[in-house]
Amino acid sequence: MATVNMKTIISIIAAVWLCVSSTVAFAPSSSRTFVATRAVVAAPTALNVFGNRKTEAQKEEEAAKAAKFWQGEWVCKDCGYIYNRAECAGMYFEEQGPGFRCPQCSGPRRRYAKKVGDRVGTTLDGGDAPILLFSFGGLIATIVFGVWAVQNL
CATH class of the missing domain: 2.20.28.10 (Rubrerythrin, domain 2)
Known part of the structure; x- marks a missing residue:
């Protein structure tokens, strides 16, 4: 009969406890209540936060801000x-x-x-050109290294 040492027993208990606790954590619980939430959409409006009409200066400031963007x-x-x-x-x-x-x-x-x-069109961050350039560069470097390794080993 094989002898089992204490470290093996503790590691088995820890593994079982880990599996059970992780499955219980993701199991639905009857005590939890789920509240349906509705997304609030922020739309531009002529009213400010408190419901007062925006002043002409505020409208001009928003127009200046909008002019900066596409x-x-x-x-x-x-x-x-x-x-x-x-x-x-x-x-x-x-x-x-x-x-x-x-x-x-x-x-x-x-x-x-x-x-x-x-x-x-394309954005100002270069699109996919840098990714493709470095990908092909890495492919060529890998092939060159492979040829060098075969010839020198």
Whole structure:
């Protein structure tokens, strides 16, 4: 009969406890209550936060801010989603950070392009050219290293 030492028994108990606790953590509980939430869409309006009309200076300030940004549409080149400012916290596309993702296909911000009429252009961050350039460069370096390794080993 094989002898089992104490470390083996403790590691088996720990593994079983880990499996059970992780499955219980993701199991639905009857004591939890789920509340249905409704998304609030921020739309541009002529009223400020407190319901008062905006002054002329505030309107001019908003117009000056809007003039800094692209007035046309931004389109995701992967899925064709057109950026809607009201769906994205009222922010202009240019104000979105580098971590912004397409709400429809989760494509990165660099996959968006300006749409002028029926034509879709490219963004200022270079598009896919740097990725393709370094990918092909890495492929060539790998092939060169492989040839060198075969000849010198």
